[in-house]
Amino acid sequence: MRHRIPFALCAALLPGTVLAANLNVSIEVPRIDVAEYHRPYVAIWLEREDKSVAANLSVWYQQKKAAPAAAPAAMGGAPAAAPNPAGGVKWLPDLRQWWRRSGRELQLPVDGVSGATRAPGEHVLSFNTDKGGPLANLPAGQYKLVVESAREEGGRELIDIPFQWPVKQAQQLKAKGERELGAIVLDVKP
């Protein structure tokens, strides 16, 4: 927060500077062949060397369910399925590291960070240094991209990729999960 003003000033004073540095993150949600599959909760963030969170990039969890249309009165059986106004926030602590490092301090949903769970397949996310973006105030240094996944009736996995920010030359870094995460590809561009 504190860096925002000087940075904005710099940008204003140097209108010719091209601030195009960006991060592209590709995350593979693996297809898992089980009888009861639920899409995983996934958190993606940038970690400083002291493990504090430099930027929250994305968190995918079950979003609110609408209230059922005119639920019939219960007839002595099980109560009708209740609307779920909070969505799946109840299970966010299962993303244990993310919860500890920042999730528990956030007021969810967070604009541009919170999103619905995603289907198996490859998902590409792009982040840049534009004002208001997650990298806008990122000081130069050593960071880790961290991806954590937790799945109902399934497991949990955490993958990290260390990288230097910013870079002079484009760099591609890769990691691969064993079960709950597939290929993770990080493209860092100057």
Next chain:
Amino acid sequence: MKIFLKTMVFAAICLPLTATAHKQWLAPSKTVLNVGQWVTFDAGVSTDPFVRDNNAARVENLVITAPDGSVVLPENSATGKLRATFDLQLQQPGTYKVSIVNSSIAASWDDNGQTKRWPARGTTFTAEGFAKEVPANAKDLKVTQSIGRIETFVTAGKPNTTALKPTGKGLELVQVSGFNDLYSGEPATFQFLLDGKPAAGVEVEAIADGTRYRNAINEIELKTDKDGRFTINWAQPGLYYLSATVSDDKAEKPATLRRSSYTTTFEVLSP
């Protein structure tokens, strides 16, 4: 309850004692949660912590302190044969303290070679009863005050410390590492206070859950330093029982010996 009293009396007679025959424990279903979630607690007394095979713990003296410092009530309380249970909905963000504080005074003496005890099991101490039932000139009279604090902590969202303020009475634990921020492979430090002051040289015992499924208790034995602090290494994630007892002469009259014990349950997560 009978066993609990028996344990206390037994402990009072056999001081100093590093481990009593039965352990009282308070086990939360989870400790790291989000606001609005429910958590359930079991309280029991058994030889091995968390093994529901002996008696329910007494929970009459249960006090739940919410993150804003107010006292909240449990729901769905019930006492079974092997454990007492109650539920709590975490309606506020922050850390809750769940405490059972028992305080009692018991006397024992030698009556022509026979050990006599008062008050009888299941009855409570009164000054009048003591004056009437315990001979003033009883041989080997020992009057012991026991203050037992059994606690655990659960957090919704971001932890806070309002509920954790020590009361300044008896043995209490203070967090240096967060009570609900514990991970295997990361050493955690805590501090024991006795009457609000750092308690040096206190022997601390910690036992990981699951003793039933291994051949040794594998207790971790530690001692507090001059500042009352100790550091523990969690070898594996899971629930941990942690307990300490100290004896001194700062008892309430007519007791001459005071036994202060503290027991807590921690949940250690996998990083």
